[in-house]
Amino acid sequence: MPRGFALRVPGFRAAGVACGIKRGALDLALLVSDGPASVAGVFTRSTVVGAPVALSRERVRRGHARAIVANSGCSNVAMGARGERDAVAMARLAAAAVGCAPEEVLVASTGVIGRPLPLAKIRRGVGLAAGALSAGGLAAAARAIMTTDTFPKTAQARVRVGGRAVTVAGIAKGSGMIEPDMATMLAFVCTDACASPAFLRRALREAAAASFNRVTVDGETSTSDSLFLLANGHAGNPELRGPASRGAAAFRTALREICESLARDHARDGEGATKLVTVRVEGAATAGEAECAARRIANSLLVKTAIFGADPNWGRILQTVGAGRLRLRLPRTRVELAGVTVFRDGRPAGPAATARAAALLRAESEIEIRVALGAGRASARVWTCDLSYGYVRINAEYTT
Amino acid sequence: MPRGFALRVPGFRAAGVACGIKRGALDLALLVSDGPASVAGVFTRSTVVGAPVALSRERVRRGHARAIVANSGCSNVAMGARGERDAVAMARLAAAAVGCAPEEVLVASTGVIGRPLPLAKIRRGVGLAAGALSAGGLAAAARAIMTTDTFPKTAQARVRVGGRAVTVAGIAKGSGMIEPDMATMLAFVCTDACASPAFLRRALREAAAASFNRVTVDGETSTSDSLFLLANGHAGNPELRGPASRGAAAFRTALREICESLARDHARDGEGATKLVTVRVEGAATAGEAECAARRIANSLLVKTAIFGADPNWGRILQTVGAGRLRLRLPRTRVELAGVTVFRDGRPAGPAATARAAALLRAESEIEIRVALGAGRASARVWTCDLSYGYVRINAEYTT
Secondary structure (H helix, E strand, C coil), rough: CCCCCCCCCCCCCEHHHHHHHHCCCCCCEEEEEEEEEEEEEEECCCCCCCHHHHHHHHHHHHEEEEEEEEEEECCCCCCCCHHHHHHHHHHHHHHHHHCHHHHHEEEEEEECCCCCCCHHHHHHHHHHHHEEEECHHHHHHHHHHCCCCCCCEEEEEEEEECCCCEEEEEEECCCCCCCCCCCHHHHHEECCCCCCCCHHHHHHHHHHCHHHHHHHCCCCCCCCCCCEEECCCCCCCCCCCCCCCCCHHHHHHHHHHHHHHHHHHHHCCCCCCCCCCEEEEEEEHHHHHHHHHHHHHHHHHHHHHHHCCCCHHHHHCCCCCCCCCCCHHHHHHHHEECCEEEEEEEEEEHHHHHHHHHHHHHHHCCCEEEEECCCEEEEEEEEECCCCCHHHHHHHHHHC | CCCCCCCCCCEEEEECCCCCCCCCCCCEEEEEEEEEEEEEEECCCCCCHHHHHHHHHHHHHCCCEEEEEEEEEECCCCCCCHHHHHHHHHHHHHHHHHCHHHHEEEEEEEECCCCCHHHHHHHHHHHHHHCEECCCCHHHHHCCCCCCCCCCCEEEEEEEEEEEEEEEEEEEEEECCCCCCCCEEEEEECCCCCCCHHHHHHHHHHHHHHHHHHHHCCCECCCCEEEEEEEECCCCCCCEECCCCCHHHHHHHHHHHHHHHHHHHHHHHHCCCCCCCEEEEEECCCEEEEEEHHHHHHCHHHHHHHHHHCCCHHHHHHHHHHHCCCCCCCCEEEEEEECEEEEECCECCCCHHHHHHHHHHCCCCCCEEEEECCCCEEEEEEEEEEHHHHHHHHHHCCCC
């Protein structure tokens, strides 16, 4: 979103504070709806999930919530029964501070796996955050959920729904362990639209499929992935209940755009990333093969290191597609890098094209890899980033 | 194999020479059987394969061969009709130099994808190699097929087959683009055993499944993977024709051991590798889940960078198993790193265990990751290596 844009949604207040889980950084976020809000959530499909995921998944099913409390620096994953108790306690502290029932609070934690949640610090943080709640607090909340992220991820859209002005705003964190099978990632979206939980569930699933589920940094799916959507109805539009409701299409588009913007930011800010890469595969035999080819390219260490090195190495792109045993017709296959065709009709396009592509790979911070397989009509798009020394440094030198 | 061991097989001569494809390094290998040899081959299952793979795959079906000619520095992949003609020409040059039919020559090329094979250099190299053929030449041949390998890979075994002493010897190259779905890899194994092509095919497939197909450096399957086995019968044993033949079991064991040794060397010498990592998964619900879990761990960037950083980060191991949606029972799950239990009964084993594991991860060059999932009785083993700055340097700074 444009810098300096005021990130706020009517009827929501938020805060991000430092309570000492991380050294010298914001580490606790609180987000509160002034009244009950409809809620939907999408979670990691990992078979190993954090205690906060298990608890929030349960509570989202109720369809209504009032608040989200989240911390960075400690994921509260794989801590056994203690982890479960700590997640419940964290929600209870937030409920008491904002004056709602504990069941109305969703919890999320991100950071190191396998360390106990520092509950005394959380208590202090919740108290500080409750005192700091403000309509403009979403930006601070976005900072408080960052781990190895280098910038806070925020997005906001305004849209007409049933004759009313509706705001949709989201905050997210990403960076490493990112291939949401849903995207480590936390994302909280809030809106003042009036909508039923069932409508939100469907709209959120659809938006996640087109956004967070289309981004990969390192092919790793986190134990903590959580995407929450809260809608408090302050806009006063006629309730969105299904696809035929007035303004439903506009709302879904806005929601998807917010999610796409946040997801692209995940790739742009992947651990060690120097470039945002969009992979487009066309001419695949089936939609499944298109997606598989795009994901293979986006997750290929050889492709990602080549992009980091500004090397227009189309051979590595073809290699990883072929290695997936995906159908292609080499004589009809085309590879474009940064808009330059470097391979077509089964042959290299030649040294001039390669040189032009290399120059663009060096100069641009957003790169498109476009591959036409010549095998059919299906296509897919995935966002990723390059693989640099920075990724190795972040993940070898620190426990994350 | 032990250093200084004489690598030679009765009835086989070989040579490795420099013909200028690579600067100042051996780059052309020739391996010749004194008489006709039974042959078997296993190739990449990629849908993008080099012209040499297509040609050799066809010729291996004949069941008999006399020679292998291979070069490094250029893979002759994705060069269209010209690539096909060049592969045929390379075989023809070798056939003329050693005095056999062109169909009796297998071809392999490894190196950069998308550059034309320098046929004038190949011609010169074949001439030099034919003049340099010797019984002790396998070691030089092993050097001549290296690309980013830091050491030549060789292995040799002696075994009694049908009352006769039989030698099995192999050479291989690996390094990057290694997850043979068969390992970039070339491996040539020769033996003086007498065996039918059908017996060799079955024995080689079985050996490849237990060795090269169990190693991964970067999860990438090459367009050029080729494993050849030549048996010239010089040992004079009764022909090996099936599992019931005298000495069949001993031969198969020796072949598997040679292949395992070469495959382990691939992992040990993976691009940028500082550690050889053996991943063992036990207690999986099915064999498929055991292998999938072992491969996920072995290909996890987060696990591989943690090993490089000597970080006993069991959380990343559980994360990647869970992300594959593999069944496990956390309260029964155990993770051992370098022989130290760091997670068990659903909980971290504590800081003392972590410190002990970290010390071993720093000190040892061979690491075992052992995971018991508590979900069943199936197990699997995969070899891999850590992910270091070296991998990024090699693959970002040079076209490979």
